[in-house]
Amino acid sequence: MNESLYILLNGNRISGDKAIFKASNRAFKFGDALFETIRCMHQKPMWFHDHYQRLINGMSLLKMDIKSLPPASIIEEQITSLIQKNKLFGDVRTRLTIFREDGGLYTPLSNKINYLIEVSPLSSNGYQLNPKGLLLDIYEEERKPTNRWCHYKSANALLFVMAGLFKQEQKKDDVLIVNTNNQIIEGLASNLFWIKDNIIFTPMRSSACVDGIMRKQLIRILREHQYVVQEVSGTNYDTLHQADEIFLSNAIQGIQWVVGLKDKRYYCKLSKAISRLLNEDASSYMSDFQEN
Incomplete structure (x- = not known):
C-alpha cells in the first residue's frame, strides 16, 4: 500500500x-x-x-x-x-x-x-484479459482443509503464503491449491475454471474453494448466455491435462487465461469471449448503478 x-x-x-x-x-x-x-x-x-x-x-x-x-x-x-x-x-x-x-x-x-x-x-481500467497466458504449477506440500470457514478470506493465510513462496521458487505465474481429498480446487488468490468441448467446469463450494464473488458473477453470466457450466467436486492433473482451456478468476483481475500447466499448453479462444461478456456485464452494472 x-x-x-x-x-x-x-x-x-x-x-x-x-x-x-x-x-x-x-x-x-x-x-x-x-x-x-x-x-x-x-x-x-x-x-x-x-x-x-x-x-x-x-x-x-x-x-x-x-x-x-x-x-x-x-x-x-x-x-x-x-x-x-x-x-x-x-x-x-x-x-x-x-x-x-x-x-x-x-x-x-x-x-x-x-x-x-x-x-x-490499479494499472488498468476494466477487466483486461492478460495478453500473455499464465504458467502454472501445483502446490502439493500442504493441503487446504474442508471446514466451515474455508470459503472466506481470513487473516490466517499461512497455506497461501507458503504456496506463494513455492510459486516464486518454481518461477511460475500462479499455482493451484489442493484440498485434503487430493482434489485441485483453486488458484493462489483465484477460483479455477477449465473448458473441455465447450463445457465450462469449476469446483463446487463443497470442495473447499473460496466462495468467490467473481466466480458467482461468471457462473451467472455464462448461464444467461446459454453456456453449459458444471460445478464438480474438484479436479486432478489428468483432467486438467486433457482440457482445452483453463482460466482463473478473481474480483480484481476478472479472468486470467492459462497457457501452460507443467508440460501442457492451452488455447485462449472461449476465454476471450468470456472476458468480453464480463466487461459488457460490468458496464451494464455500472450504468444501472449510476441511474439508481
Whole structure:
C-alpha cells in the first residue's frame, strides 16, 4: 500500500503512514480477522452487496458481532469518499478488513469488531484479459482443509503464503491449491475454471474453494448466455491435462487465461469471449448503478 494515501479506521480518516494498531491487536496475534478485496470502477465498488453479504456470513460463522459493522450503504459511501479523498480517478483496488476488538488470549473478551478500509490504484481500467497466458504449477506440500470457514478470506493465510513462496521458487505465474481429498480446487488468490468441448467446469463450494464473488458473477453470466457450466467436486492433473482451456478468476483481475500447466499448453479462444461478456456485464452494472 502507498503510505501517502489515506485510510479509514472505523470510519475515521487517517494518514497511511501513521501507526494504528497496538501489539494486542487480535488480527496480528491470532489471525482473528476477515477481509474482502473489491475492484472499484468510477469510484464505485463492483458487486459490493455480494462482498458485504459474504463478509456478514463469515462474521456470523466466527461469532463476531454483526451489529458492530455499519450497514452496507454506509461502508459503500465510505469507500467512495476515501477514493475521492485520495484523488484516485482510475480503477481502484479496495481492501475491507474486519477484526475482533483487542483483548483475551485465544478466547476473546469481546465479539465486537473494528474495520479498516484501504485503497490503491490499479494499472488498468476494466477487466483486461492478460495478453500473455499464465504458467502454472501445483502446490502439493500442504493441503487446504474442508471446514466451515474455508470459503472466506481470513487473516490466517499461512497455506497461501507458503504456496506463494513455492510459486516464486518454481518461477511460475500462479499455482493451484489442493484440498485434503487430493482434489485441485483453486488458484493462489483465484477460483479455477477449465473448458473441455465447450463445457465450462469449476469446483463446487463443497470442495473447499473460496466462495468467490467473481466466480458467482461468471457462473451467472455464462448461464444467461446459454453456456453449459458444471460445478464438480474438484479436479486432478489428468483432467486438467486433457482440457482445452483453463482460466482463473478473481474480483480484481476478472479472468486470467492459462497457457501452460507443467508440460501442457492451452488455447485462449472461449476465454476471450468470456472476458468480453464480463466487461459488457460490468458496464451494464455500472450504468444501472449510476441511474439508481
